[in-house]
Amino acid sequence: MKATDISNPEYFHKVVDCQFACPAHTPVPEYIRLIGQRRYTDAYMVNWESNVFPGILGRTCDRPCEPACRRGRVETEPVAICRLKRVAADNKDDADVAARMPTVPAQKNGRKIALIGAGPASLTVARDLMPLGYEIDLYDENAKGGGFMRSQIPSFRLPEEVLDQEVNYVTDMGVSALYNQRVDSMKAMLAKDYDAIFVGTGAPRGKDLNIPGREEAADNIHIGINWLESVAFEHIDKVGKKVVIVGGGNTAMDCCRTAKRIGGEEVTVTVRSTYEAMKASPWEKEDTLGEGIPILANHSPREFILENGKLTGMSFNVVESSYDENGKRTITETGEVVTLECSDAIMAIGQDNAFPWIEKDAGIEFGDWDMPVVDKVTFQSTNPKVFFGGDAAFGPENIITAVAHGHQAAISIDLMLNGQSVVDDRPAPGVHLASTKMGIHQWAYDSDVVADQRQASAHLPIEKALSSRKIESELGFDLDTAFIEAERCLNCDVQTVFTEEKCIECDGCTDICPTHCITFTDNAEEDELRQKLTAPAPNESQDLYVSMDLPTGRVMVKDEDLCLHCGLCAERCPTSAWDMQKFLYTVTKADNQPAPILAKHQQRTRPREQAA
Ligand SMILES: Cc1cc2nc3c(=O)[nH]c(=O)nc-3n(C[C@H](O)[C@H](O)[C@H](O)COP(=O)(O)OP(=O)(O)OC[C@H]3O[C@@H](n4cnc5c(N)ncnc54)[C@H](O)[C@@H]3O)c2cc1C
Numbered sequence: 001m002k003a004t005d006i007s008n009p010e011y012f013h014k015v016v017d018c019q020f021a022c023p024a025h026t027p028v029p030e031y032i033r034l035i036g037q038r039r040y041t042d043a044y045m046v047n048w049e050s051n052v053f054p055g056i057l058g059r060t061c062d063r064p065c066e067p068a069c070r071r072g073r074v075e076t077e078p079v080a081i082c083r084l085k086r087v088a089a090d091n092k093d094d095a096d097v098a099a100r101m102p103t104v105p106a107q108k109n110g111r112k113i114a115l116i117g118a119g120p121a122s123l124t125v126a127r128d129l130m131p132l133g134y135e136i137d138l139y140d141e142n143a144k145g146g147g148f149m150r151s152q153i154p155s156f157r158l159p160e161e162v163l164d165q166e167v168n169y170v171t172d173m174g175v176s177a178l179y180n181q182r183v184d185s186m187k188a189m190l191a192k193d194y195d196a197i198f199v200g201t202g203a204p205r206g207k208d209l210n211i212p213g214r215e216e217a218a219d220n221i222h223i224g225i226n227w228l229e230s231v232a233f234e235h236i237d238k239v240g241k242k243v244v245i246v247g248g249g250n251t252a253m254d255c256c257r258t259a260k261r262i263g264g265e266e267v268t269v270t271v272r273s274t275y276e277a278m279k280a281s282p283w284e285k286e287d288t289l290g291e292g293i294p295i296l297a298n299h300s301p302r303e304f305i306l307e308n309g310k311l312t313g314m315s316f317n318v319v320e321s322s323y324d325e326n327g328k329r330t331i332t333e334t335g336e337v338v339t340l341e342c343s344d345a346i347m348a349i350g351q352d353n354a355f356p357w358i359e360k361d362a363g364i365e366f367g368d369w370d371m372p373v374v375d376k377v378t379f380q381s382t383n384p385k386v387f388f389g390g391d392a393a394f395g396p397e398n399i400i401t402a403v404a405h406g407h408q409a410a411i412s413i414d415l416m417l418n419g420q421s422v423v424d425d426r427p428a429p430g431v432h433l434a435s436t437k438m439g440i441h442q443w444a445y446d447s448d449v450v451a452d453q454r455q456a457s458a459h460l461p462i463e464k465a466l467s468s469r470k471i472e473s474e475l476g477f478d479l480d481t482a483f484i485e486a487e488r489c490l491n492c493d494v495q496t497v498f499t500e501e502k503c504i505e506c507d508g509c510t511d512i513c514p515t516h517c518i519t520f521t522d523n524a525e526e527d528e529l530r531q532k533l534t535a536p537a538p539n540e541s542q543d544l545y546v547s548m549d550l551p552t553g554r555v556m557v558k559d560e561d562l563c564l565h566c567g568l569c570a571e572r573c574p575t576s577a578w579d580m581q582k583f584l585y586t587v588t589k590a591d592n593q594p595a596p597i598l599a600k601h602q603q604r605t606r607p608r609e610q611a612a
């Protein structure tokens with residue numbers, strides 16, 4: 001194999017499993033260490049720079065980082081990354097955060113941008129462009145900003161004050177918020193004096209279920225996302241006693257838990273798939289079951305049952321799922337039919353995009369599934385002035401993906417309006433690599449690998465939780481529990497950096513490494529090398545770190561998959577050929593500067609023992 005080029009920022013970025021998996025590439029271990037040092041405001045700002053909504057995401061994020069977390073490979077459960085983010089948000093100093101918000105120039109740069117839809121994607125564009133002097137008009141058909149975070153995510157998961165605070169951090173920069181204004185014509189928008197338009201209108205159309213009885217029982221059959229919005233905006237405050245939810249995703253989980261709080265006594269979720277194959281996150285399913293709501297898997301809707309023109313139940317075909325060798329699923333009916341009584345039925349079977357307000361001759365090409373043709377890197381449509389992001393760009397995803405899109409779209413808008421190429425002139429990521437060595441056996445990070453199991457986040461007693469849809473049901477970590485959880489982080493951003501010239505090939509590091517991830521061997525092609533390491537390296541999603549040839553003709557090969565970042569190799573090495581170096585990777589934002597808050601915080605990084 002060729003020697004590894006560690007100067008490529010993406011090499012060590014990939015070793016920081018959680019950060020690499022996060023769509024916005026939030027520097028996770030950086031903020032977890034700050035929580036371990038009880039520096040909550042700093043931890044909050046590290047997050048805010050990257051993901052804009054730490055308090056919201058610390059409660060609601062889909063957490064793609066957690067399945068990737070190295071802790072989950074070392075033992076069974078990943079670090080509770082998401083809930084630690086909430087700790088930073090809940091314990092920050094609000095005044096200090098307000099003082100650290102970016103400065104917005106009083107003198108504007110003369111460019112005006114329209115953002116359509118006030119969800120996380122548009123708010124992120126605003127957050128990145130306001131400090132550059134852009135004037136921004138933010139349109140939304142609703143009375144407040146937040147998009148689906150306000151209209152869909154129930155308050156018992158995301159309290160309104162948390163949402164308001166983080167939406168306001170952005171709009172208080174001087175965004176002109178044009179709420180209660182639905183945009184009905186793209187051509188009319190293009191005719192206005194905007195220099196660029198960003199479409200962040202989400203995926204607002206819920207799917208329906210056209211089975212017998214649908215039309216006749218329409219009064220008591222609801223489309224999940226419309227129903228949740230009506231509850232959130234207080235157009236509805238009750239539901240019948242017996243409620244059936246159809247669907248197995250997170251929307252279904254929000255619908256059933258909401259129904260249980262506004263009058264539903266017997267609430268049942270039905271899903272066509274197996275329980276394991278449901279789309280809802282495992283923790284959403286757990287919370288649902290914990291609130292006494294049964295989930296009936298393998299139930300395929302058959303018909304709505306009416307008596308005297310009123311919905312009284314639903315019947316289902318019981319089905320079985322089988323999978324072929326390629327993982328393709330076939331669902332077959334068993335012949336059994338089940339009937340459930342219900343006074344209301346809620347359809348939570350997915351969402352579609354809908355752009356009835358974009359005229360066909362607005363210069364924006366639409367492709368498959370009636371989706372706009374949007375570049376995956378620049379977020380530009382076929383009309384160079386119009387950008388898309390969030391769920392409007394490629395279909396329904398989640399908040400953190402919308403944020404990631406927003407940052408990239410803001411870069412494109414700024415490049416375009418400065419006469420630069422949205423493709424070729426994109427800024428490189430910020431990278432910082434520095435030794436953490438403080439003494440022979442002392443590092444500027446806590447290198448001990450603790451054996452604690454993942455801590456559980458506390459919940460309200462069930463009766464209290466169900467008493468109102470506005471009471472937050474999960475309490476989060478207290479500070480001591482947060483500390484224990486933070487200590488579980490393996491500091492995957494503290495990299496093992498090897499200097500060939502210093503190595504005397506004593507093999508001391510291979511002896512001490514607890515996971516046997518270092519081997520000195522003859523070089524070979526990757527497949528062969530993976531097999532002949534002291535501990536074979538079958539996980540090809542993780543790289544091998546290969547040195548240049550050493551004096552004996554061998555190479556050092558390290559399997560990045562297994563490393564605990566414990567620093568023992570570097571402590572043992574008599575010549576300091578190994579060093580533990582902290583690597584900070586930041587996605588550069590539209591202002592093309594290294595994040596100032598991170599830079600400030602970096603100067604103050606110190607070992608945990610010295611922290612207050
Ligand atoms: C029930 C439910 C629960 C969810 N829970 C989570 C969760 O826990 N975690 C998570 O990460 N994601 C969750 N999501 C997904 C998440 O909410 C979305 O992926 C995210 O909000 C998309 O952001 P966005 O910026 O693309 O637009 P959205 O948040 O969808 O906002 C778009 C806004 O544009 C407005 N709008 C649309 N058309 C127009 C128009 N023509 N003129 C003016 N305004 C317009 C809409 O009213 C809306 O306010 C959930 C989704 C649903 C349906």
Ligand code: SF4
Pocket residue numbers: 016017018019028029068069070071078079081488489490491492493
């Ligand atoms: S152990 Fe820490 S740094 Fe490593 S992947 Fe998990 S949270 Fe991220």
Ligand code: SF4
Pocket residue numbers: 496512513514515516517518558562563564565566567568569570
């Ligand atoms: S830091 Fe060094 S000793 Fe510790 S697991 Fe990684 S390679 Fe092995």
